[in-house]
Amino acid sequence: MRIRDSKAMVPTGKYSKEDLIKEEALRLGFSAIGIAKAEPIPDEIKEAYTKQVVSGKYGNMEYLRRNEHLRFDPTELLEGCKSIICLAMNYYPPLKQDKEAPQVAYYAYGRDYHKVVKKRSDKLLKFIRENIDKDVIGRSFADSAPILERYWAVKSGIGFRGKSGMIILPRKGTFFVLGELLITTELKPDKPNTFECGKCTKCIDNCPAKAIDEDGFDATKCLSYLTIEQSDELNDTQAGQLGNRLYGCDTCQKVCPHNRFAQATKETEFMPNKLLFDLSFENLKHLDEQQYIKIFAGTSVKRAGYKGLMRTARALLKKRNKKD
Numbered sequence: 066m067r068i069r070d071s072k073a074m075v076p077t078g079k080y081s082k083e084d085l086i087k088e089e090a091l092r093l094g095f096s097a098i099g100i101a102k103a104e105p106i107p108d109e110i111k112e113a114y115t116k117q118v119v120s121g122k123y124g125n126m127e128y129l130r131r132n133e134h135l136r137f138d139p140t141e142l143l144e145g146c147k148s149i150i151c152l153a154m155n156y157y158p159p160l161k162q163d164k165e166a167p168q169v170a171y172y173a174y175g176r177d178y179h180k181v182v183k184k185r186s187d188k189l190l191k192f193i194r195e196n197i198d199k200d201v202i203g204r205s206f207a208d209s210a211p212i213l214e215r216y217w218a219v220k221s222g223i224g225f226r227g228k229s230g231m232i233i234l235p236r237k238g239t240f241f242v243l244g245e246l247l248i249t250t251e252l253k254p255d256k257p258n259t260f261e262c263g264k265c266t267k268c269i270d271n272c273p274a275k276a277i278d279e280d281g282f283d284a285t286k287c288l289s290y291l292t293i294e295q296s297d298e299l300n301d302t303q304a305g306q307l308g309n310r311l312y313g314c315d316t317c318q319k320v321c322p323h324n325r326f327a328q329a330t331k332e333t334e335f336m337p338n339k340l341l342f343d344l345s346f347e348n349l350k351h352l353d354e355q356q357y358i359k360i361f362a363g364t365s366v367k368r369a370g371y372k373g374l375m376r377t378a379r380a381l382l383k384k385r386n387k388k389d
């Protein structure tokens with residue numbers, strides 16, 4: 066698709082401005098893009114969110130309790146915001162760790178997605194400014210602002226929410242990170258995605274921590290939360306559920322039938338550091354901070370930090386010692 070005369074700023078001919086933005090997003094490496102009208106979140110969604118937070122099922126993630134006015138109205142995040150462009154980027158790795166090694170969640174194999182997605186979304190904003198609307202004001206987010214990203218992903222049509230809580234992209238699966246570009250340009254919104262999981266219960270049946278049921282997801286039981294967000298030592302029950310998971314957990318995604326469509330990412334930023342494939346339980350015993358930096362620098366693993374990673378490592382190693 067050819068870019069319009071940038072002086073005209075308003076596309077003419079058979080391609081709409083929405084077509085041009087979508088084409089550019091794909092060129093920039095996004096796998097899916099959808100547009101939603103920026104407006105306050107409906108009351109029933111606000112109530113459901115508040116109920117989850119109050120119930121404690123989101124765990125000790127204090128930030129989820131803050132800035133509700135921003136979370137419930139995107140125009141508070143960006144004055145004059147008219148459209149929310151939702152973006153998804155594939156991180157499904159082309160190479161995987163040995164199953165017997167201490168496991169790291171796939172999204173943390175490569176470069177920290179927060180930076181990758183935000184940078185790419187900023188490029189999309191630049192494109193819009195240069196080709197569509199010279200006066201556009203925008204803000205890019207990648208899990209970096211109080212915004213209900215899964216609500217907007219559904220509303221913009223890029224995916225539907227599975228029972229596991231993950232956004233499922235039709236015929237693509239769940240191994241995607243999400244981003245949002247809020248802009249002051251008015252765009253034609255896409256239709257929301259109305260698919261559902263139906264009778265499938267694979268994620269519920271296979272979750273090692275019983276963190277999912279038909280009513281939703283309990284972060285306080287989830288191994289991803291326990292190995293990344295929580296700072297307390299893991300108790301014996303939690304350690305028993307870990308299997309060999311060191312950082313995060315992909316089980317509910319691995320069993321999801323929609324991931325039969327998963328394709329290895331071509332995104333160079335998400336290519337794993339080769340040193341990750343040398344990580345074994347034997348060298349985990351002696352992993353010092355320098356080695357940790359060599360393997361995980363620039364990845365999302367820094368969220369847990371060396372101390373957090375070693376806390377999970379201690380639980381894993383203690384469990385293995387008991388078995389020996």
Ligand code: SF4
Nearest residue numbers: 272287288314316317
């Ligand atoms: S990430 Fe793992 S522990 Fe958490 S809900 Fe999914 S399967 Fe369960």
Ligand code: SF4
Nearest residue numbers: 227228262265268321
């Ligand atoms: S495993 Fe089944 S129930 Fe769970 S998210 Fe995937 S389709 Fe939905």
